[in-house]
Amino acid sequence: MAISRRAIVLAAGAVLLALVPPVAGLLNQPFYVDLFRRMMIFAIAALSLDLILGYGGMVSFGHAAYLGIGAYAVGIFAFYGVDNGFLQWSVAIAASAAAALVIGVISIRTSGVYFIMITLAFTQMLYYLGISLETYGGDNGMPLKTRSQFAGLVDLRNPSAFYYVVLALLLLFLLLGRRLVDARFGMVIRSARSNEPRARAIGFAPFRYKLAAFVLAGGACGLAGALLANQTEYLTPDFMHWTRSGEIMFMVILGGMRTLFGPVLGAVVLLGLEDVLSALTEHWQIILGPFLVVVVLFAKRGLFGLVSRDG
Amino acid sequence: MAEPLIAVRGLSKSFGGLRATDRVDLDVEDGETHAIIGPNGAGKTTLIGQLAGDLRPDAGTTRFAGRDVTSLDAPARSRLGLARSFQITSIFPDFSALDNVALAVQAHSGHSFHFWRPARAERELREPALAVLGGVGLGARADVLAANLAHGEQRQLEIAMALATRPRLLLLDEPVAGMGLEETQRMVRLLSTLKRRVTIVLVEHDMDAVFTLADRISVMVYGRIIATGSPEEVRGNAEVRRAYLGEGTES
Numbered sequence: 001m002a003i004s005r006r007a008i009v010l011a012a013g014a015v016l017l018a019l020v021p022p023v024a025g026l027l028n029q030p031f032y033v034d035l036f037r038r039m040m041i042f043a044i045a046a047l048s049l050d051l052i053l054g055y056g057g058m059v060s061f062g063h064a065a066y067l068g069i070g071a072y073a074v075g076i077f078a079f080y081g082v083d084n085g086f087l088q089w090s091v092a093i094a095a096s097a098a099a100a101l102v103i104g105v106i107s108i109r110t111s112g113v114y115f116i117m118i119t120l121a122f123t124q125m126l127y128y129l130g131i132s133l134e135t136y137g138g139d140n141g142m143p144l145k146t147r148s149q150f151a152g153l154v155d156l157r158n159p160s161a162f163y164y165v166v167l168a169l170l171l172l173f174l175l176l177g178r179r180l181v182d183a184r185f186g187m188v189i190r191s192a193r194s195n196e197p198r199a200r201a202i203g204f205a206p207f208r209y210k211l212a213a214f215v216l217a218g219g220a221c222g223l224a225g226a227l228l229a230n231q232t233e234y235l236t237p238d239f240m241h242w243t244r245s246g247e248i249m250f251m252v253i254l255g256g257m258r259t260l261f262g263p264v265l266g267a268v269v270l271l272g273l274e275d276v277l278s279a280l281t282e283h284w285q286i287i288l289g290p291f292l293v294v295v296v297l298f299a300k301r302g303l304f305g306l307v308s309r310d311g
Numbered sequence: 312m313a314e315p316l317i318a319v320r321g322l323s324k325s326f327g328g329l330r331a332t333d334r335v336d337l338d339v340e341d342g343e344t345h346a347i348i349g350p351n352g353a354g355k356t357t358l359i360g361q362l363a364g365d366l367r368p369d370a371g372t373t374r375f376a377g378r379d380v381t382s383l384d385a386p387a388r389s390r391l392g393l394a395r396s397f398q399i400t401s402i403f404p405d406f407s408a409l410d411n412v413a414l415a416v417q418a419h420s421g422h423s424f425h426f427w428r429p430a431r432a433e434r435e436l437r438e439p440a441l442a443v444l445g446g447v448g449l450g451a452r453a454d455v456l457a458a459n460l461a462h463g464e465q466r467q468l469e470i471a472m473a474l475a476t477r478p479r480l481l482l483l484d485e486p487v488a489g490m491g492l493e494e495t496q497r498m499v500r501l502l503s504t505l506k507r508r509v510t511i512v513l514v515e516h517d518m519d520a521v522f523t524l525a526d527r528i529s530v531m532v533y534g535r536i537i538a539t540g541s542p543e544e545v546r547g548n549a550e551v552r553r554a555y556l557g558e559g560t561e562s
């Protein structure tokens with residue numbers, strides 16, 4: 001059996017990502033470890049959005065909510081001196097999943113513009129909640145006292161160690177996501193996206209499957225939020241700003257919806273371009289905007305569709 | 312006499328001021344092929360939608376296979392053995408023909424909270440699906456994307472999806488609409504082999520198909536069933552001729 005181009009691209013990508021810390025060390029450019037770690041954190045957020053947006057057809061315009069909840073879970077624990085990472089990250093996942101459950105129950109029975117507006121409204125609510133939490137810095141946010149501690153197992157203060165933790169989690173989520181969308185569970189939400197009346201007519205009741213996907217995606221993005229808090233070592237309501245939701249959605253579309261790998265590529269390219277262009281000119285968004293428009297217009301299946309035609 | 316497989320009493324449904332279904336009573340006996348004919352806009356599709364559970368009636372009751380299903384939605388009715396095809400072809404266009412049918416098998420194989428095993432590698436889904444696909448004459452087209460099938464093949468695929476749920480009652484909304492002569496003949500042949508195995512409610516404008524397949528015919532006009540009887544009785548019914556057959560429409 002021929003190895004698919006998709007598999008080659010994936011393997012090459014994983015190797016390249018794994019090589020970032022040693023290469024950055026050789027070049028004496030530690031900044032790149034930071035940049036690529038940030039890309040991978042957003043890649044996790046983007047691929048969790050791909051599950052519900054790409055495979056489930058649910059245009060959630062509030063994915064940043066879970067990023068914020070996950071980050072605040074870590075930050076608030078740290079604020080009170082609780083720095084156990086297992087606890088912090090578990091709560092980050094659970095709280096985001098719980099929020100997704102509430103938002104999902106209310107939004108999933110709607111569709112189209114209503115769905116977008118409801119998910120957006122909830123995220124705005126959380127954003128303003130973040131601003132109103134004066135104890136935790138209000139709209140200025142607050143620094144994270146210490147990075148999450150893992151009982152000496154791994155030290156996140158070591159940039160490379162932290163980097164490989166994020167890489168391992170990204171690869172884990174890629175694997176879990178791939179299995180999930182191809183398993184019976186994934187087939188239900190994909191069939192409902194394709195033609196919901198037909199899915200119902202053959203006997204599927206898609207609601208609880210879509211809700212479950214929504215909750216899983218929320219939990220995964222909550223973990224990305226916990227990672228982000230550790231990455232920035234700073235906590236701010238901006239994590240939940242609607243433009244952040246838009247950015248994550250753009251990563252998915254830019255990289256290629258319904259591919260899981262595409263959103264990872266989208267996160268790398270978007271944040272990479274942001275970094276390169278912002279160094280060249282302060283008007284970098286004027287260059288980035290048209291580029292994104294061109295990709296969306298001419299690469300219907302996103303960047304990943306260009307490199308793996310067998311998908 | 313045995314209880315009808317599906318029994319509808321006093322079914323009514325309005326869209327605004329329009330009575331699309333007007334106090335309809337209908338019995339479909341176990342094993343029969345029951346055609347519903349009537350002019351465009353008579354309310355046939357609306358009736359099928361209510362039988363399938365897609366549309367909620369404003370009033371009336373529906374019993375199916377000995378139980379009251381009035382409050383059950385489409386997935387629940389599907390699980391009891393009701394299957395339908397749509398007037399406007401309704402398939403999963405971005406899935407292969409085999410996937411389409413395997414999904415129908417999956418929907419009737421317990422819950423789908425399975426997260427690890429690839430569904431396309433599950434023999435207990437693929438093999439029954441392939442058998443059903445072969446049964447409707449699409450065995451050689453299993454791997455073709457459903458969107459790329461010819462119109463007639465897509466209609467056959469819809470029948471295959473319905474059959475894969477092992478229905479007791481098939482609701483078919485104009486299965487030969489938009490087909491050429493040859494495709495129509497193939498579909499009618501397929502349906503005549505099915506009619507011995509499963510009860511069928513057949514909405515159809517093609518009178519040759521209706522008179523070939525139907526054991527009984529109900530005539531619907533303005534949301535009401537104005538006559539029910541054998542094909543001969545309906546053909547001879549003066550009111551029916553005036554309301555429908557006499558118009559000479561075969562659209």
Ligand SMILES: Nc1ncnc2c1ncn2[C@@H]1O[C@H](COP(=O)(O)OP(=O)(O)OP(=O)(O)O)[C@@H](O)[C@H]1O
Pocket residue numbers: 326329331349350351352353354355356357358398
């Ligand atoms: N969702 C809806 N909203 C408003 N009116 C509707 C709706 N669905 C159907 N109607 C109207 O109800 C009437 C019955 O429509 P229906 O589609 O059931 O007729 P039909 O007998 O299937 O016609 P055809 O032979 O053309 O398929 C029509 O006048 C139609 O315009």
Ligand SMILES: [Mg+2]
Pocket residue numbers: 355356357398484
């Ligand atoms: Mg109709």
